[in-house]
Amino acid sequence: MPDDMTSGMAYLVDDDAAIRDALPWLLRSRGIACRAWASAEAFLADYRDEMSGCLILDLRMAGMTGSELFERLLERGCAMPVIFLTGHGDVPLAVNALKRGAFDFIEKPFNDNELADRVHEALQYEKNRRRQDGMKAAVLERLATLTERERQVMEHILAGKLNKVIADELSIAMRTVEVHRAHIFEKMGVRSAVELAQRLSLLGPPGSR
Amino acid sequence: MTAPIATRPPTTNGGQLWWWLPRLSILLFLAAIITLFWYLERSDREEKHATLISDMLWLEQNLRFLLHHNEDLFGRFDPQRIGQRETFQAHVAPVIASNSGVIQVLWLAPSGERLDAYPPVSSAPSTETAVAQAGVQRLAGSVAHAVYGPPYPVGGDWRFEVHVPIFHAGELAGIVVGVYSISRLLADGVPWWIAERYQIAIADPSGQSLGQRSNITEIDTDNAYQMPFDPPGHGLILHAISYRSATPMAGRVIIAGLTFLAALVLFSLWTLRRHVQGRLAAESALQNEVAFRKAMEDSVQTGLRARNLDGMITYVNPAFCRMVGYSAGELIGRRPPMPYWAEEYLDETRAMHEKVLAGQAPSEGFEIKLKRRNGEIFDALIIEAPLIDSQGRHTGWMGSVVDITERKRVAELARQQEERLQASARLITMGEMASSLAHELNQPLAAISSYATGCRNLIAAGAPQNEIDGAIAKCQEQAQRAGRIIRRIYEFVQRQEPKNESCDIGLLINDLIMLLDGDARRQRVRIQREIAPDLPVWQADRILLGQAILNLMKNGIDAMAQTEEAARVLTVRAASFAGQVLISVADRGCGIGAETAAQLFEPFYTTKQEGLGMGLKICRSVVEAHHGRLWFETNPAGGTIFHIALPCPTT
Numbered sequence: 001m002p003d004d005m006t007s008g009m010a011y012l013v014d015d016d017a018a019i020r021d022a023l024p025w026l027l028r029s030r031g032i033a034c035r036a037w038a039s040a041e042a043f044l045a046d047y048r049d050e051m052s053g054c055l056i057l058d059l060r061m062a063g064m065t066g067s068e069l070f071e072r073l074l075e076r077g078c079a080m081p082v083i084f085l086t087g088h089g090d091v092p093l094a095v096n097a098l099k100r101g102a103f104d105f106i107e108k109p110f111n112d113n114e115l116a117d118r119v120h121e122a123l124q125y126e127k128n129r130r131r132q133d134g135m136k137a138a139v140l141e142r143l144a145t146l147t148e149r150e151r152q153v154m155e156h157i158l159a160g161k162l163n164k165v166i167a168d169e170l171s172i173a174m175r176t177v178e179v180h181r182a183h184i185f186e187k188m189g190v191r192s193a194v195e196l197a198q199r200l201s202l203l204g205p206p207g208s209r
Numbered sequence: 210m211t212a213p214i215a216t217r218p219p220t221t222n223g224g225q226l227w228w229w230l231p232r233l234s235i236l237l238f239l240a241a242i243i244t245l246f247w248y249l250e251r252s253d254r255e256e257k258h259a260t261l262i263s264d265m266l267w268l269e270q271n272l273r274f275l276l277h278h279n280e281d282l283f284g285r286f287d288p289q290r291i292g293q294r295e296t297f298q299a300h301v302a303p304v305i306a307s308n309s310g311v312i313q314v315l316w317l318a319p320s321g322e323r324l325d326a327y328p329p330v331s332s333a334p335s336t337e338t339a340v341a342q343a344g345v346q347r348l349a350g351s352v353a354h355a356v357y358g359p360p361y362p363v364g365g366d367w368r369f370e371v372h373v374p375i376f377h378a379g380e381l382a383g384i385v386v387g388v389y390s391i392s393r394l395l396a397d398g399v400p401w402w403i404a405e406r407y408q409i410a411i412a413d414p415s416g417q418s419l420g421q422r423s424n425i426t427e428i429d430t431d432n433a434y435q436m437p438f439d440p441p442g443h444g445l446i447l448h449a450i451s452y453r454s455a456t457p458m459a460g461r462v463i464i465a466g467l468t469f470l471a472a473l474v475l476f477s478l479w480t481l482r483r484h485v486q487g488r489l490a491a492e493s494a495l496q497n498e499v500a501f502r503k504a505m506e507d508s509v510q511t512g513l514r515a516r517n518l519d520g521m522i523t524y525v526n527p528a529f530c531r532m533v534g535y536s537a538g539e540l541i542g543r544r545p546p547m548p549y550w551a552e553e554y555l556d557e558t559r560a561m562h563e564k565v566l567a568g569q570a571p572s573e574g575f576e577i578k579l580k581r582r583n584g585e586i587f588d589a590l591i592i593e594a595p596l597i598d599s600q601g602r603h604t605g606w607m608g609s610v611v612d613i614t615e616r617k618r619v620a621e622l623a624r625q626q627e628e629r630l631q632a633s634a635r636l637i638t639m640g641e642m643a644s645s646l647a648h649e650l651n652q653p654l655a656a657i658s659s660y661a662t663g664c665r666n667l668i669a670a671g672a673p674q675n676e677i678d679g680a681i682a683k684c685q686e687q688a689q690r691a692g693r694i695i696r697r698i699y700e701f702v703q704r705q706e707p708k709n710e711s712c713d714i715g716l717l718i719n720d721l722i723m724l725l726d727g728d729a730r731r732q733r734v735r736i737q738r739e740i741a742p743d744l745p746v747w748q749a750d751r752i753l754l755g756q757a758i759l760n761l762m763k764n765g766i767d768a769m770a771q772t773e774e775a776a777r778v779l780t781v782r783a784a785s786f787a788g789q790v791l792i793s794v795a796d797r798g799c800g801i802g803a804e805t806a807a808q809l810f811e812p813f814y815t816t817k818q819e820g821l822g823m824g825l826k827i828c829r830s831v832v833e834a835h836h837g838r839l840w841f842e843t844n845p846a847g848g849t850i851f852h853i854a855l856p857c858p859t860t
Contacts, residue, residue, distance in 0.1 A: 016652040016656075018652060018653060018656035018683075018686075018687050018690070019652055019655055019656055019659070021656070021683065022655070022656035022657075022659035022660050022663070022683065022687070023655075023656075023659050025659065025660065025663050025680060026659040026660070026662050026663035026666070028663075029662075029663035029664075029666035029667050029670070029672075030666055060648055085655070087647060087648040087651040090648075108651035108652070108654065108655035109651055109654035109655040109657070109658040110655055110658045110659060110662070111658070112658075112662045112665070113662055113666065115659075116662070116666075
């Protein structure tokens with residue numbers, strides 16, 4: 001499975017030593033690196049914002065439970081995908097965690113490669129997310145270089161108005177609008193209004209920016 | 210026993226009299242004693258003084274008599290005969306020798322010329338005295354009777370003279386001069402018994418002593434007397450001071466005795482007063498103590514009851530009266546059986562009574578049922594202690610009686626509460642145990658599954674054997690761990706083996722309904738009970754059976770979550786029927802579908818989100834362990850009815 005080799009890191013938090021030994025072993029057999037912690041508290045102490053990969057949390061642990069740890073991580077702005085390990089009867093908890101934005105939950109004992117597959121997917125998702133984040137950041141960077149007037153003109157362009165109409169509405173010369181348009185396309189690194197709209201759609205719906 | 214509280218006598222006039230009479234009498238007594246002493250002393254002094262005066266009068270008379278006698282003697286001298294030197298001496302010598310105070314006799318011619326003297330004059334008298342004597346001689350010659358001259362000193366002694374004219378045939382024939390030495394006069398004229406008592410002195414008008422006779426120097430200047438000494442006159446004074454006489458021994462003894470007795474009286478009065486004060490203080494302390502104890506007895510909530518050795522009530526406090534509803538008057542003097550004994554427990558009560566009187570009551574107290582006047586039976590805790598009087602005699606028994614009905618009720622409630630808690634705790638532990646065991650079992654299984662999958666992945670990737678080997682060994686380890694967990698489940702289930710204890714189904718169901726009361730109210734469910742009164746008591750494990758029934762009731766309540774509120778009724782029935790006891794729990798819930806019904810008693814089957822799927826399975830096991838049966842049917846009114854049939858105990 002060549003695609004496995006490209007994967008990132010999995011972070012496992014489980015209070016059972018056997019699981020901490022067996023699960024990384026399984027993941028490594030699929031080419032996924034894995035680090036393990038014995039408690040939520042220990043993991044929180046080591047957590048860094050720059051961590052990237054997939055979290056695997058046991059839902060039932062002595063001390064802080066997996067769902068509590070999840071809440072803490074959300075508070076700290078962690079966006080990594082989280083997979084919960086659950087036992088029998090923890091389903092309602094797991095469902096709740098899904099509603100809060102967890103990536104998935106897997107019931108113990110696991111079926112063959114189900115868990116490894118889900119971890120793999122989560123890592124893919126994470127990779128995409130980070131790439132998108134990078135693109136978002138680039139678009140935002142370019143947006144920041146626009147002048148106030150250029151921003152106004154850009155809004156009008158995105159609304160699909162013609163240069164003439166824009167010139168009338170802003171009470172400026174048509175020629176000036178053309179100059180602005182050229183500057184905007186150059187600064188945003190696009191060649192057309194359609195491409196500009198695609199770029200900006202990365203940032204979510206208008207009004208959120 | 211209820212001694213009237215003596216109050217201290219109020220401080221009235223009588224009280225004041227009582228206070229000052231002894232003090233006054235003491236003072237009077239002392240005054241009388243002192244007065245008596247003083248009076249005795251004074252009368253003694255007066256007597257002494259009177260004696261002194263009479264003695265002095267006598268002495269003066271005696272001296273005068275002596276002087277007159279001498280005058281007579283001299284006057285009767287025959288001038289013829291005393292003119293002769295040899296006869297003069299014979300005449301005069303006896304006078305001098307006869308203790309007459311005269312130390313020298315002179316015979317003078319009418320002209321004053323000295324003719325003779327005995328003892329012979331050695332030296333001429335000094336001029337001044339000579340002049341004075343000449344005057345005296347002339348005077349004596351002219352007045353024709355004896356004349357005394359003024360005193361004059363001669364070498365430390367004072368003297369005076371008496372000039373006695375001698376007439377012969379109407380003519381002054383000469384003058385006899387008797388020279389008195391004052392000291393000699395005192396020595397001769399003062400008898401010994403006076404000299405022993407007084408210091409006798411003769412002084413001139415200026416107070417200078419001219420001579421004295423004394424034996425002792427210690428004198429009592431308070432008792433003195435003086436009188437003119439005439440003859441010889443010339444302002445001479447006879448002066449007497451009595452000696453300080455030793456007070457007679459008897460008087461002293463009497464005075465000492467009186468003083469001692471007075472002191473003794475005072476001392477005994479003082480001690481008596483102290484004693485009385487002590488008594489008063491003790492009395493008032495006792496009164497306070499009695500008042501305090503009385504207040505204590507009256508205020509305590511504990512009933513107090515004293516009985517004498519025959520078992521007759523001698524004292525009860527208000528709390529006891531309140532407890533049994535009889536007044537103290539009705540109880541004191543009563544003998545057993547007491548009015549507050551409960552007829553239902555008469556024998557036990559009497560036995561206990563006998564035990565107490567025999568002194569065999571348990572010292573930590575005993576519980577007994579007593580009856581109030583209104584017929585209400587109550588539980589009392591009685592602690593009996595022997596009553597010992599001040600002489601240390603055992604006079605009876607004092608019992609403190611505490612009404613513990615309320616306490617017992619509270620204790621019973623607490624016990625029930627505890628039992629319920631334990632029951633629910635045990636139910637929770639069973640559920641939790643099952644749940645945690647399931648979770649724990651998942652861990653080795655998950656590990657085994659992971660190792661196995663990893664191995665397959667590695668085999669598919671063509672990995673070397675040794676990598677796979679370790680994982681397989683770990684698989685075995687985890688499988689053994691799973692086995693251990695399952696063994697623990699067995700052990701736990703074995704520990705849950707039913708205990709046999711007597712169990713009253715009616716009471717049990719009541720307790721369970723109370724236990725579920727909160728849940729039911731939260732979910733707006735009314736619980737109806739229809740429990741036959743004559744249910745048998747039989748040997749069962751209360752807790753397990755309780756859990757089973759409780760579980761059914763909980764299921765029933767949960768099943769009605771979607772039912773409209775008015776219809777949320779859970780009916781619990783219990784009745785004996787055909788040699789069995791039938792317990793039914795009927796809900797008006799959603800009922801049980803056919804496909805659910807088939808799996809209902811399967812382990813880990815649940816229709817609830819939080820369910821473990823253990824409840825009904827456990828219920829069935831419990832009922833079967835009691836040789837009973839658990840089944841369910843559709844409730845005609847909607848919902849489900851679960852039935853438990855238990856065989857009646859064969860008695």
